[in-house]
Every structure is written in C-alpha cells, then in structure tokens.
C-alpha cells in the first residue's frame with residue numbers, strides 16, 4: 001500500500017511557471033521586482049502598514065525584536081508550546097525568554113499566565129498561533145496595553161486562519177509568517193514580517209539587507225550612487241525565485257485551506273466516539289489553518305508504541321510540536337505543566353491538502369486499532385510504578 005505522508009507541500013505547475021519567468025528575467029536575488037510585488041500582495045491581503053519578504057520566520061522574529069528595540073537583559077514573554085523559534089530569537093539579542101504556559105484546550109498562550117509573569121524588566125510578548133490556531137489576541141492586547149509592552153504574533157503556522165473574522169498574521173502590531181515546506185503556503189524556505197507601523201517595516205527591511213537598500217533599485221538609478229553602510233545588518237532577504245513561488249501560493253491559500261479543512265472535518269467525524277483520544281478543539285470565534293493535526297492521547301496510551309505501529313503501516317506521524325521550557329538550551333525556573341503534558345500526549349497524524357477521503361479513513365482505522373492495542377490498563381491501587 002502507498003505510504004501516507006505526514007506533510008506534503010502543494011507545489012505544482014503554476015509555481016514552476018512562475019519560477020521560469022524569474023529565470024528569464026535575469027534577477028533571481030532578493031529585493032527585486034518579484035519580492036516587491038510579493039510585499040505589495042501581502043500589504044493588500046493583510047491590510048497592514050508594511051510587509052517585508054524575508055528568508056524565513058526565524059529571521060523575521062530576529063529583525064522584529066531588533067526593530068522594536070529589545071536590549072540585552074530585557075525579558076520577553078514567549079508562548080511555551082510551539083516550535084521554539086521565539087525563544088531562540090530572544091536569545092539572539094542576549095535578552096531573556098520567559099516561557100508562559102498555554103491553554104489546555106487550544107495549546108495557545110494563556111493570557112493569565114502572561115499577566116502573572118510580567119516584571120519591571122518585561123518589554124514584550126510573543127504569542128504563537130500554535131500549529132495554526134490563533135491565540136487570544138483581545139485578552140493579550142489588553143495586557144500589553146496595560147503594561148506598555150509590544151505584542152508579536154508568531155503566525156508561522158497560521159497562514160489562512162482567522163480570529164474574530166480577521167486574518168491571522170495581522171492580529172498584533174507585528175506579525176510573522178513562515179513559508180517553510182511544512183507550512184500551509186510554501187516556497188521551500190521563506191518568511192515575512194507584517195507591521196502595522198511602516199517605520200518598523202522599513203527598519204526591518206534595512207536590517208535584513210546588510211543595512212543598505214535594495215541593490216536592484218540602485219541598478220535602476222542613472223549615475224553612480226555609492227551607498228553607505230550606517231549600521232550592522234544581516235542578510236535575511238527572500239530570493240525573487242521564492243517570492244515568485246509565493247505569489248502563486250498566496251493566491252491558493254483559500255483553496256488549500258479548504259482542502260485541509262475537509263480533512264480535519266473528516267477526522268473529527270470519524271474519531272468522535274473514540275474514548276482513548278480527543279480531537280482538536282477550535283473555539284467558535286476562530287478558524288484553524290491546520291498546519292498540523294494533533295490528537296491528544298489518553299494518558300493510558302503508549303504513544304511511542306502507537307507511532308511505531310502507524311509508521312510500520314506506512315502512515316506518517318510525529319510528536320506534534322515542542323514544549324520550550326524543557327529543551328536543554330532553554331531550561332528555565334518557570335514550569336509550564338500544561339505545555340509539558342501536551343508535549344507528551346499529542347500525536348500528529350497526516351495533514352495536508354493532497355489527502356483523499358480514503359486515505360483519511362485508512363489513517364483513522366490504523367490509529368483506532370493502535371490506540372486500543374497500546375492502552376495499558378489503569379494501574380490497580382497499591383501497585384507501584
């Protein structure tokens with residue numbers, strides 16, 4: 001039987017044709033015509049002050065923090081559950097990531113945990129739209145406003161999701177998108193920064209190109225302008241090759257998300273009665289981008305054994321995402337018990353736009369069998385572990 005992949009990037013003929021056009025144009029590098037067109041498309045789609053095309057979301061987080069003026073020793077509260085790029089970015093600046101625990105039902109940062117962690121050294125918060133579901137931005141913004149903190153939305157996984165009718169990525173003053181091959185819209189590697197304030201966007205764009213403006217633009221000028229380097233920058237530009245792919249992918253966000261939605265609805269229906277696992281919860285006021293579909297296994301189920309069995313049957317699966325505070329490099333005095341538990345009990349099962357109904361049925365059948373086989377009977381009283 002054909003293996004069923006955990007993830008699959010939906011890249012096809014339209015994307016290839018867009019790449020061929022870039023090859024013919026002679027400008028494959030960054031900040032050229034394609035990059036600019038992509039940025040305009042993002043500004044339009046998200047109705048933000050500025051959008052900066054970048055090489056990945058990690059870089060977008062880094063330049064966001066630089067543009068927002070984070071300094072060594074500052075504390076930045078980060079969502080504990082999710083890919084730990086926010087904590088990495090805070091550490092790039094020798095600032096201190098402070099991990100905030102998450103909601104048990106959605107896995108997104110818990111606004112009450114954020115409020116409890118604020119100290120005189122706190123300068124901002126990075127919320128994560130965990131595997132594609134937006135966090136609680138009304139509550140988070142109120143806390144940020146009350147304490148004069150910045151709020152960044154890490155919407156790396158959430159392209160196509162919504163919160164109270166608004167697009168994920170534009171739910172805070174700064175939003176970060178990822179176009180990595182495992183996300184819902186992709187150019188292999190890629191990212192973007194969305195900013196309400198055009199000054200933040202302009203600053204981030206400059207920092208992402210060695211501190212000088214667009215080389216493409218300089219080539220268009222008549223005469224010989226000699227640019228000057230006025231600050232230390234990075235090279236975080238997105239190539240025009242990737243930008244061309246993303247112009248097509250952004251156009252397809254709705255279509256691809258609708259297909260993942262259908263997969264999620266089928267999983268939810270078929271797994272509804274299964275006592276040994278629960279399917280994801282999506283509050284009424286938001287929609288999920290389904291970057292990953294994670295079921296929560298009952299504590300009696302041996303997750304590793306379930307995963308081994310699924311993989312043996314050719315069905316891709318994984319642990320889902322990460323609890324940041326238990327990673328050796330980030331180990332902190334703040335415990336996040338909810339996040340730690342999700343990290344142990346979540347199981348990611350195949351989710352992408354190319355999955356057909358019969359494949360979903362095959363996954364469900366295998367999963368149902370595996371959780372029943374690998375549920376250890378609850379301990380009898382008096383027995384020691």
Ligand SMILES: *Cc1c(COP(=O)(O)O)cnc(C)c1O
Nearest residue numbers: 056057058082083085156178180
């Ligand atoms: C994937 C991911 C990132 C990193 O994205 P890259 O584009 O690979 O740098 C950052 N934050 C979260 C929450 C992610 O899931």
